[in-house]
Amino acid sequence: MLTTRELNRATLARQLLLGRADLDAWGAVSHLCGMQAQEPQEPFTGLWSRLRDFAPAGLDGLVTGRRAVRVHLMRRTVHLVTSDDVLAWRSRHADMLRQKVLGVYRADLAGVDLVELAAAGREVLAEGPASAAEVVRALGGRWPSVAPRALGEMVIAALVPVVQTPPRGLWRARGGVRNALLADWLGREPDPPDDGDPVGRELVRRYLAAHGPASSGDLRMWSGLAGLPAAVAAVRGELVSFRDERGRELLDLPDAPRPDGDVPAPVRFLPAFDNAILGYQDRSRIVDDAHKGLSVAGERVVLVDGRVTATWRVAEDVVRVAPLRELTAGERDEVVAEGERLAGFLTGGDRVVVG
Known part of the structure; x- marks a missing residue:
């Protein structure tokens, strides 16, 4: 598990x-x-x-x-x-x-x-x-x-x-x-369909490399394709499987990175509709159920300790952060530091307001 x-x-x-x-x-x-x-x-x-x-x-x-x-x-x-x-x-x-x-x-x-x-x-x-x-x-x-x-x-x-x-x-x-x-x-037409569906099998492998471990439902949600069960079945022998805490089967590439849960995760500012959230059917790995609609609604989010913990926007050249829970002093410092770097990238300044 x-x-x-x-x-x-x-x-x-x-x-x-x-x-x-x-x-x-x-x-x-x-x-x-x-x-x-x-x-x-x-x-x-x-x-x-x-x-x-x-x-x-x-x-x-x-x-x-x-x-x-x-x-x-x-x-x-x-x-x-x-x-x-x-x-x-x-x-x-x-x-x-x-x-x-x-x-x-x-x-x-x-x-x-x-x-x-x-x-x-x-x-x-x-x-x-x-x-x-x-x-x-x-x-x-x-x-x-x-x-x-x-x-x-x-x-x-x-x-x-x-x-x-x-x-x-x-x-x-x-x-x-x-x-x-x-x-x-x-300069050329897209590759034609192939009845053997090597494209489907490659999509499974590529998806897991970027999003795994993941369920077949996660793959379907990301791609929008309903016809991938055969592709999953075709490559299953190449994969390893796990269960998550909800009991779902998760498939993965055997040599893909799966860090220990205690590895520190830095603060990250994500854009609207980021694949780290929308690439899954079950988004509980990164966002609490109470907030899972934020990215669908086009909100930009902040990851603190790897989870969606705030939203952010830029107004009048200021990065404004709205926490979804109370931040510790250390978390606030990290958010401000990364927000200042983001402000420099987006606006050329360093102004950040949290709260």
């Missing part, structure tokens, strides 16, 4: 939060299997909290150099992933993306031939990057009775593999979302 504290330390180690890693931005994004990025600036804080020598220009260079892209992928949310991974994974996620959009807009899209819609969307985007509004305007004449939002979401988030182009997602850049065909942006 793994105690909750041991599971917490394993999670922090896999998520590069137990000690800042000597990786570049590409290595970190690849290791983490991507970073949730619907809020374009959040990955910068996520990488700053994880890497020893992170500079925003490094991530900007990946995006402008087309080595990393912003795409709808896991759970149909926007993720920052390496170009290698999106080319390998996009086809495996295609059915899930389509079904999630249909789950919202099925009535609006009744009677629409999705193959025809996909082809029409590709034609529009083949002319160059376009906003969702521009895509909808181009398609509206052919489907005048369909709600514009349904048309746009189905084309851009599901039917047609696209990327969000810069300056969206660059450091301190502003700009609306413009979409380009993934194949045009990266």
Whole structure:
């Protein structure tokens, strides 16, 4: 059995939060299997909290150099992933993306031939990057009775593999979302599906390397994919298994780090929607049940002794921390010290207010 504290330390180690890693931005994004990025600036804080020598220009260079892209992928949310991974994974996620959009807009899209819609969307985007509004305007004449939002979401988030182009997602850049065909942006189409599902098996291994030990339910929550039991079964012989304090089976790679529960965990400031929380079905390893909705709501959180203990925001160039419980004097000092470093990164100053 793994105690909750041991599971917490394993999670922090896999998520590069137990000690800042000597990786570049590409290595970190690849290791983490991507970073949730619907809020374009959040990955910068996520990488700053994880890497020893992170500079925003490094991530900007990946995006402008087309080595990393912003795409709808896991759970149909926007993720920052390496170009290698999106080319390998996009086809495996295609059915899930389509079904999630249909789950919202099925009535609006009744009677629409999705193959025809996909082809029409590709034609529009083949002319160059376009906003969702521009895509909808181009398609509206052919489907005048369909709600514009349904048309746009189905084309851009599901039917047609696209990327969000810069300056969206660059450091301190502003700009609306413009979409380009993934194949045009990266120079080739995504890898086709493989009935043997080697992609699914690799997703299991990659997920456990970044998030394990974890249950099959955790894997499903992170990916949004319902069709991974066969992939888990196929690699089970490579894995070790544990039980958590709630009795759930947890799978893991045999040689992955599982630190002792007494290993000190430094204070860390996490961005909104961080994978360290959203990457699991059961988030009790890192956040109390009473607070598990914070990250879903878009709150930025502070880890103290490895657990969600405060929220934070920046207002008027001040990092403002709101504790969820009373902090000890030592904890407050650690929060202030890390908050000052974060303020220097985000604002160039060092002002922190706790409470």
